[in-house]
Amino acid sequence: MSRKAMTGNGAIALALKQAEPDVMSAYPITPQTEIAQNYAQFVADGAVKTEYIAVESEHSAMSAAIGSAAAGARTITATSSQGFALMWEMLFIAASLRLPITMPVITRALSGPINIHCDHSDSMGGRDCGWVQLYGEDAQEGYDNAIQAFRIAEHMDVRLPVMTMIDGFIISGAIGPLEVLQDDQVKQFVGPYEPIHPLLDIDNPVTVGAFDSLGGWYFEHKVTQNMAMDKAMSVIESVGREYGQLTGREYSHFKTHMIEDADIVLVAIGSAAGNVKTMVDRLRAGGVKVGMMKVRTFRPFPHLQVAGALAGARVIGVMDRSDSFGAQGGPLFTEIRSAMFEAPRRPQTFNFIYGLGGRDIFPDDIEGAVRLLEKAAAGEEISQKRYYLNVREVSLDGQA
Amino acid sequence: MSKKWKFSDIVKWGPGRHEPGATIPESGTAEQYETGGWRTERPIRDREKCNDCMICFFACPDSSIRVENGRLVDIDLKHCKGCGICAQVCPRDAIEMKNEIEARMEEGKKEEEKV
Amino acid sequence: MAKPKEIANRPERLTGGHRLCAGCGAPINVRQIMSVCPGPAVVSVATGCLEVSSTIYPYTAWKDSMIHSAFENAAATISGVETAFRALKKQGKISHDMYFVTFGGDGGTYDIGLQALSGAVERGHNFLYVCYDNGAYMNTGFQRSSATPCGAWTTTSPVGTESFGKTQNRKDLAEILVAHDIPYVATASPHNFKDLMNKAEKAFTTPGPAFINVISPCPRGWRTPGDQTIALAKEAVQSCYWPLYEVEHGKYKVNYKPRPERKTPVADWMKKQGRFAHLFKRPDGEKVLAEIQEYIDRKWQELLKKEECL
Ligand SMILES: Cc1ncc(C[n+]2csc(CCOP(=O)(O)OP(=O)(O)O)c2C)c(N)n1
Ligand code: SF4
Ligand code: SF4
Ligand code: SF4
Ligand SMILES: [Mg+2]
Numbered sequence: 033m034s035r036k037a038m039t040g041n042g043a044i045a046l047a048l049k050q051a052e053p054d055v056m057s058a059y060p061i062t063p064q065t066e067i068a069q070n071y072a073q074f075v076a077d078g079a080v081k082t083e084y085i086a087v088e089s090e091h092s093a094m095s096a097a098i099g100s101a102a103a104g105a106r107t108i109t110a111t112s113s114q115g116f117a118l119m120w121e122m123l124f125i126a127a128s129l130r131l132p133i134t135m136p137v138i139t140r141a142l143s144g145p146i147n148i149h150c151d152h153s154d155s156m157g158g159r160d161c162g163w164v165q166l167y168g169e170d171a172q173e174g175y176d177n178a179i180q181a182f183r184i185a186e187h188m189d190v191r192l193p194v195m196t197m198i199d200g201f202i203i204s205g206a207i208g209p210l211e212v213l214q215d216d217q218v219k220q221f222v223g224p225y226e227p228i229h230p231l232l233d234i235d236n237p238v239t240v241g242a243f244d245s246l247g248g249w250y251f252e253h254k255v256t257q258n259m260a261m262d263k264a265m266s267v268i269e270s271v272g273r274e275y276g277q278l279t280g281r282e283y284s285h286f287k288t289h290m291i292e293d294a295d296i297v298l299v300a301i302g303s304a305a306g307n308v309k310t311m312v313d314r315l316r317a318g319g320v321k322v323g324m325m326k327v328r329t330f331r332p333f334p335h336l337q338v339a340g341a342l343a344g345a346r347v348i349g350v351m352d353r354s355d356s357f358g359a360q361g362g363p364l365f366t367e368i369r370s371a372m373f374e375a376p377r378r379p380q381t382f383n384f385i386y387g388l389g390g391r392d393i394f395p396d397d398i399e400g401a402v403r404l405l406e407k408a409a410a411g412e413e414i415s416q417k418r419y420y421l422n423v424r425e426v427s428l429d430g431q432a
Numbered sequence: 433m434s435k436k437w438k439f440s441d442i443v444k445w446g447p448g449r450h451e452p453g454a455t456i457p458e459s460g461t462a463e464q465y466e467t468g469g470w471r472t473e474r475p476i477r478d479r480e481k482c483n484d485c486m487i488c489f490f491a492c493p494d495s496s497i498r499v500e501n502g503r504l505v506d507i508d509l510k511h512c513k514g515c516g517i518c519a520q521v522c523p524r525d526a527i528e529m530k531n532e533i534e535a536r537m538e539e540g541k542k543e544e545e546k547v
Numbered sequence: 548m549a550k551p552k553e554i555a556n557r558p559e560r561l562t563g564g565h566r567l568c569a570g571c572g573a574p575i576n577v578r579q580i581m582s583v584c585p586g587p588a589v590v591s592v593a594t595g596c597l598e599v600s601s602t603i604y605p606y607t608a609w610k611d612s613m614i615h616s617a618f619e620n621a622a623a624t625i626s627g628v629e630t631a632f633r634a635l636k637k638q639g640k641i642s643h644d645m646y647f648v649t650f651g652g653d654g655g656t657y658d659i660g661l662q663a664l665s666g667a668v669e670r671g672h673n674f675l676y677v678c679y680d681n682g683a684y685m686n687t688g689f690q691r692s693s694a695t696p697c698g699a700w701t702t703t704s705p706v707g708t709e710s711f712g713k714t715q716n717r718k719d720l721a722e723i724l725v726a727h728d729i730p731y732v733a734t735a736s737p738h739n740f741k742d743l744m745n746k747a748e749k750a751f752t753t754p755g756p757a758f759i760n761v762i763s764p765c766p767r768g769w770r771t772p773g774d775q776t777i778a779l780a781k782e783a784v785q786s787c788y789w790p791l792y793e794v795e796h797g798k799y800k801v802n803y804k805p806r807p808e809r810k811t812p813v814a815d816w817m818k819k820q821g822r823f824a825h826l827f828k829r830p831d832g833e834k835v836l837a838e839i840q841e842y843i844d845r846k847w848q849e850l851l852k853k854e855e856c857l
Contacts, residue, residue: 054638085627092667095620095624130453456605462565462601462607490582493569517774521777
């Protein structure tokens with residue numbers, strides 16, 4: 033293991049290089065471009081054996097990845113925002129064909145208006161496409177998740193594609209410290225690739241992607257797909273433990289901080305978890321019984337474990353970096369709220385939507401949220417559940 | 433990894449029984465599906481007139497003109513849909529399209545005679 | 548190319564038992580093309596009649612490995628397959644040879660899949676793309692595509708008091724592929740199976756991307772009797788509606804040139820198809836037919852000139 037200073041994108045490109053898949057297909061889009069470029073350079077320099085497909089669109093990036101994975105090659109791609117949206121159709125198909133493609137997603141707002149900065153509307157919009165979704169807080173987690181993704185995706189009980197998120201610009205473009213494994217350690221951890229029913233096996237020709245309509249087995253296939261998602265839950269944990277033995281950094285579905293005796297718990301995902309933690313520590317010092325949870329696994333959503341961990345909370349504030357138009361709150365909020373519904377002592381839940389289109393979130397915003405949650409914890413009746421942080425002419429107490 | 437499927441069983445298969453990704457792990461399984469029942473007319477080839485030119489073979493949409501050692505041996509009635517292309521393209525008028533029901537009745541008679 | 552008799556002895560690569568309509572042109576084209584594929588292949592098929600009818604789970608008519616993922620991306624999908632092959636071959640994990648072929652309908656090729664096709668041939672993947680052109684979106688019930696001929700009825704170029712069917716001419720797809728400067732481009736017809744198989748064999752054995760556009764009569768959408776499929780393909784060629792030519796490394800060769808007296812009026816061919824029936828009844832029909840003939844003649848002359856110059 034060695035220490036380096038790297039951008040989030042650099043860290044992820046390095047992880048991919050060390051895993052050295054057979055095929056990468058990619059198309060540039062801010063803020064993911066650096067990964068596509070760096071990898072193309074690795075190929076040009078002969079640093080990897082990977083074949084690189086410089087496709088003409090993200091739709092083709094995912095289509096080519098599907099072809100390559102079905103052919104029997106370990107395959108990756110990477111994207112952001114509009115590219116993710118353009119892949120949309122193929123994301124579902126990759127998952128339903130049970131192809132263990134892995135894909136870093138450098139999260140960015142979706143148009144319109146067009147905006148190149150971070151929020152989670154791209155990846156959160158894809159939460160039901162059948163991919164395993166892991167969110168990282170910083171470059172280190174982005175690196176670690178990108179490596180673990182191969183093991184999770186390729187596990188024989190799972191065989192589902194995995195996307196690993198880091199926040200666009202905030203993490204992808206910022207230089208930070210990184211603990212780096214040696215190439216051979218990564219290769220050994222990732223292990224050899226074992227395809228199932230590869231198209232290239234001339235002794236066993238197969239048909240992939242058959243028509244299966246009314247009177248067929250579509251429903252059975254879909255149920256099977258969700259069974260694989262259920263199995264991914266424990267595989268993510270076991271791979272995270274094994275990775276911990278190798279690196280000292282153990283991973284599970286989420287991390288908690290100061291929740292044992294907390295009345296108030298903030299739940300966050302992505303890079304904002306760092307700010308939240310700082311604020312939790314500061315408020316704790318001031319006597320507020322507040323803790324936090326940082327979610328890593330969003331699909332499959334670890335609802336039982338989450339409910340267990342948050343069982344003691346009286347009030348939960350969920351921080352979402354994307355909105356869900358017309359829903360009761362952002363995607364993380366609706367998951368957490370649903371997970372807590374059957375808790376023996378059902379907590380109050382509030383949603384704080386922040387950071388859309390890269391809008392900053394300041395300590396004051398988080399503190400304001402906690403102050404509101406404190407009132408709820410003290411028994412005050414608060415009917416409004418959804419709040420927006422740091423929006424012009426919108427304040428926490430005057431929100432409509 | 434390929435295994436032979438028993439089609440009568442698959443009908444009952446619930447989740448988890450199929451291959452991952454709903455892949456069909458064998459090739460050419462459609463051979464076991466009969467489309468002969470679609471036919472309203474049946475091609476009957478006159479061996480005498482036929483010179484095995486293969487024109488009908490390349491024109492059949494349903495792979496139903498059976499060829500062995502360069503000779504047209506018979507027509508695969510399990511799959512032939514009776515489109516009539518073979519009769520239409522044959523330069524020697526060696527194929528005649530016959531009403532399927534009549535053809536079946538004639539077949540039945542022949543069977544009876546055998547018995 | 549081997550003699551047709553020898554080719555007919557080879558094992559079938561598309562079985563019977565698929566669910567394409569009786570008399571459909573698509574499987575005829577597939578059978579002819581696959582019969583000259585020199586080795587095991589991976590076939591990628593775009594959503595459309597051919598795909599849905601040849602792979603109704605758990606039945607597949609394909610003897611080679613086949614992949615369908617979506618409608619507009621068959622060329623991108625095979626790009627991935629072919630690249631995986633090169634990657635694994637380079638690493639010594641595969642030693643055999645393989646061929647890569649894509650079948651897309653005219654909708655999946657001229658229209659929604661044009662970008663993926665353009666990208667794949669520009670990148671130079673070693674594969675053959677076959678467009679089976681039946682002149683409309685047949686699988687969804689006969690909607691116009693940019694390959695639908697002028698004057699044809701479809702459900703989205705309907706006939707009415709204000710409309711004689713499709714008002715535009717066809718997109719010249721083969722020329723678009725020629726403009727990509729790929730090693731091999733051809734048009735073909737299943738009635739001339741020797742020509743089609745000869746072209747397919749060249750396409751398979753030419754390194755790099757190759758493209759063949761085959762006419763694929765559709766009895767349902769053309770409103771024609773099922774036994775006329777081959778005859779209609781032949782007349783399309785004789786009328787120069789569907790010229791047979793190939794472009795090898797930029798060099799044009801017209802494979803069939805009817806003598807002027809044998810070049811049939813395109814209206815004769817159209818008259819046999821229900822999709823054009825209105826043109827022979829309505830007052831503006833004659834004018835439309837004359838314009839169509841003029842267009843066909845112009846394109847034919849242009850093609851002959853290209854053969855001379857290029
Ligand atoms: C993205 C997308 N849009 C539309 C469709 C619906 N669709 C399926 S097949 C098809 C038409 C196919 O036409 P063509 O490619 O000409 O093939 P054909 O059915 O005529 O053989 C359409 C519109 C689809 N499957 N996917
Ligand atoms: S009738 Fe049609 S399907 Fe039957 S053998 Fe002749 S061409 Fe083939
Ligand atoms: S086309 Fe006629 S002559 Fe030729 S093989 Fe077929 S049946 Fe015989
Ligand atoms: S609708 Fe046309 S193209 Fe589709 S299967 Fe029927 S005949 Fe073939
Ligand atoms: Mg079509």
